[in-house]
Amino acid sequence: MEIGERIKIKRKEMGLTQEDLATKLNVTFQAVSKWENNTSTPEITSMNNLAKALNTTLDYLINGIEPEGSSEETERPYWGNIMGTVTKDIHGDVGNIRGDVKADIYGNVHGDIVGTVRNIFGNVEGKIIGEVQGNIDGYVKGKLIGTVYGIIKLGVHDKILGSAIGDGINADESKKKKKKKDEE
Numbered sequence: 001m002e003i004g005e006r007i008k009i010k011r012k013e014m015g016l017t018q019e020d021l022a023t024k025l026n027v028t029f030q031a032v033s034k035w036e037n038n039t040s041t042p043e044i045t046s047m048n049n050l051a052k053a054l055n056t057t058l059d060y061l062i063n064g065i066e067p068e069g070s071s072e073e074t075e076r077p078y079w080g081n082i083m084g085t086v087t088k089d090i091h092g093d094v095g096n097i098r099g100d101v102k103a104d105i106y107g108n109v110h111g112d113i114v115g116t117v118r119n120i121f122g123n124v125e126g127k128i129i130g131e132v133q134g135n136i137d138g139y140v141k142g143k144l145i146g147t148v149y150g151i152i153k154l155g156v157h158d159k160i161l162g163s164a165i166g167d168g169i170n171a172d173e174s175k176k177k178k179k180k181k182d183e184e
Contacts, residue, residue: 004038006061009121010054011036013091013106024053081111096126104134112142119150127158 011021011032018036022029025046034040042050051058059065077092082099089103096111104119112126119134127142135150139157146162156164 002038003041003061004036006064007032007042007050007054008036009106010056010060012089012104014055015091021053025049078110093122108138123154128162 011018016024017029018032019029022032025032027046031040031042035042047058047061051061054061079090079092079094081095082090082097082101084099086099086101087103090101090105090107093107094105094109094111097109097113097115097117099114100116102116102118104121105117106121108122109120109124109126113124113128113132114130116131116133118132120132120136120138122136123138124136124140124142128140128144128146128148130146132146132148132150136148136152137154139154140148140152141157143158144152144156144160144162144164148162148164150165152164
């Protein structure tokens with residue numbers, strides 16, 4: 001993950017628009033957009049203020065390393081099960097999803113997905129029966145019975161009975177890890 005992606009994730013976790021963040025930093029919203037699209041990077045002199053505005057550390061922005069003693073699980077809110085349609089981003093962890101999320105989830109899914117989701121910026125602990133229209137930044141622990149149109153960055157830990165269309169799925173690597181674990 002690049003700096004721009006981490007900026008976008010933290011900005012959305014805080015519920016800020018690009019314009020809100022730009023105002024805090026005394027830059028244009030176009031500058032923030034360029035950072036998030038990785039077409040430019042923030043000046044080194046403004047990185048400390050950027051980290052403060054996003055309530056994170058320089059180490060996280062630059063290297064993706066969360067500060068010691070912080071736990072994403074305890075810092076993110078948990079929204080429980082979702083039944084029905086959601087049209088706005090979810091900034092936290094969720095349980096089971098039974099319906100459509102026409103936006104992004106900025107956390108982990110601790111259950112199954114039965115329906116459609118745009119992007120998941122975390123892991124899926126259960127199975128997917130349905131469709132992810134974009135990427136999953138983490139792994140899918142259960143079965144994939146449906147379609148992921150983007151990338152599953154850390155692979156599928158169970159069977160794929162559907163299709164993963166995006167480049168970069170790490171299913172073979174996940175199978176090697178599972179086989180190695182089974183052999184131990």
